[in-house]
Amino acid sequence: MSAIEIKNVVKNYPNFTLGPISMTVEQGEFFGIFGPPSTGKTSILKLILGLLKPDEGEVYLSGRDAVEMGVAERDISMVFQNLALFPHMNGRENIIFPLKERGVSEAEISKQLDFVSGVLHVSHILDKNPAQMSGGERQRIALGRAFAATSRAMLLDEPIAALDARLREEMRVELKRLQRENNQTFVYVSHDEEEVMAVSDRVAVVADGKIAQIGTPDDVYSRPNSMAVAEVIGSPPMNFFQGKLSSDGLFFDGDKLSERFPFKDKTKAGGTATLGVRPEDIWLGAADDEFGLDLVINSVEPLGGYTILNAQIDEQIVKIRAPGQVDVPERSKQRVSFDQRRIHLFDEDGIRV
C-alpha cells in the first residue's frame, strides 16, 4: 500500500493554479520533489500535511482518504528548512517533544531517545541548547525530533539548504543511510537538483504548478519527457537548438546548425522542433560517422574533475562539459560531435519525440 497518494489534486490561488497533480509515494521510498523556486513544491507539502485543503481531488494516506483527518492525526512529521527547533529547550527536550506530547511512557521515551541519538550520533549534544550548536548539530537534532515521532512519513523541506557545501554533502549521505536503515518513507523537497537526485529513489519534477515528470533520477536526467524537465534538470543546463524536421521526416535541420541530423520518426515530419544535447554529450573533436559542427570556444573553466567550455555558434551559447582537464585555447575554432545515443528531440509543444 502506498504511504501517500495524491489524486488529481487542484488548488486554486488568485494568480496561480496548482495541479492537477497526481503522485504516489510508496512505503519505504525516498521520494524527491524537485522544482525551481515558487513552482508549488511547498503547496504540495502543505496538501500532504493537511495545512491546505485541495479544491479538487483527494489525498490518501496509507489508502485512507485524508480529507477529514486533522493535521496531527495524519501522523506525518516534517523537517523545516530553518529547522524550527524550540530554542528554550535543549537537544534532549527537543527530540522527546513529540513523545511527551503523545503521552508516551517514560521508559518508552528513554528507549526511543537512546535509539534516535544512537542513529543520529547526537548523544554528546543532548544537553546543549540549539543556540550553542553548530549548523550540522542543529540539523541532526531537527532530524532526530522528526524521527522520534515515528510517523507514517517524513517530509523534508529543503532541510539542508542552509548548511555549507561540505556539510550538505555529508548530510546527504547521512539522510540516505537513515532512510535505508529504518525503512522510513521520506519526501524530500528541494530546488537543488543535485541534492534531490543524490538521495531520491524517484523524483517528481515540478514546473509551473504541475508535475512534469516522475521517474528515477536516471529517468528524468537521461529521458526527460518534455523541454520543461530538460531545462531544469542538469547543470550546466542542456543546450537547445531550434529547428524543424525535414518534410520526409528523416532529418532535423537546425537553424544554426551547419549539418543535418539524421532522424527516423516520421510522425512529426515537417514540424518545428528543438534538439537538446547535454553539455557532457558534446565531444571535442570530429567523429567520422557522428553528427558534428564547428564552433568557437569563448572561455574555458577548468574545474578539476571536469572542464566547462563556453562556446558559440552565431549568437547562441553552447556549453560543453569535458572530462578531466582539457587544453583548449580560448578564441580557437573547434569541431565537436554529439553523442548520437544521448540526443533529445522535442516537438513544437515541448514534448519528447
Place this chain on the structure above:
Amino acid sequence: MSDKSANTPTKTGYWAKVAQDGNKMGFWFVLPTVLLLVFIVVFPLFMQLYLSVTWWTPLEGTPWYMAWEVFSWGENYWYQLTDPRMWGALWRTVLIMIIAVPAQFFLGMALAYLFIEKFPGRKIFYSIMLTPMMIVPAVVGLMFYLLFQGTGPVNDHLGLPSNFSWLTDVNRAMISVIIADIWQWTPLMFLILLAGMLGVPSDQLLAARLLGGSNWQNFIKIIVPRMKTVILIALVLRAVECFKIFDLVYIMTKGGPGVQTETISVFLYKLTFAELEWAYVAAIGLTILFVLSVIAAKGLSYMVKKDK
C-alpha cells in the same frame, strides 16, 4: 566659522574654548534641563524630606520653611507603622492588585490567543478591544458609577432590587472597583501579550502542531516559555499602575463606604486635602517611594541576570 583654523588663535577666552571642546559644550547644552530637573524633582524631594520630620501643617499659618519650629524627629515615620488606616489602605491596594492583575492577565492572554489567527473583521474587533484602555480613567469611573447605581443597568439586568447596592456595600464596593479596573486595563494586557505572541515564530508552532501536541500543550510548552519576557513586562507594568489606582476609586466610591475601598492613593489624597496633614503625607510618600525603589531595583537586577 568657515575658516576655523585661522580664527582660533585670534579668539581667546572661555567661550572660544567651549566652542572647541565637545564635553564643555555638552555641559552648557544640558545645563538648562538639569536646572529644570533640580527644580521639579530634587527640590520637592528635599522639601518633602524636610517636612516629613516636622509636625507642620498649612493650618497654622507658619510658612513651610519655618517648619523646623515644630521639628518632630521621626515621629511621623513611627506613627505610620502603627497607623491601622495606612495598613488598611496598603492591604486594599495590594488586594486590588492581586485580584485585578491576574484577572487582566488571563483574560488578556485568552483574547490574544483568539487574535493570533486571521479571521474576518479582526481589525475592527481589535480596535474595539482597545477602546476601554483609551478612555480617560475618570470617565470609566463615572461609567461604572452609573452602571452600579441601585437603579442602574447592572441591577436591572441581573433582576436585583434597587436597594441591592454595589457602591455603598461593605464588600461589593471593592468588587465593583476591581471589575471596573479589569474592564479598563485588560486591553493593555491584551495588546502587550498579543505583540509577544505574534513574535513566536509561526513555523515553531507549526512544528509543534505536526509533532502531535494539542493546542493547549503547545500553548504551555512553546508559546508561554517564548513569551516569558513579555509576560514579565506586562505583569510588572500593570502591577505598578495598579498600585497607583486613584481615579476609578475616587469617582466610584470616594474610598467608601467608610474606608472600605480606600487605596494608598485615595488615602494620601484625603490626608492632604481633607485633613491637611502634609507632614504626615510627606513621610508616607517617602516611605512608599523608598520601598518601591528597593523592590524595583531587586526586580530589575533579577531580570538582567535572567537575560544575560
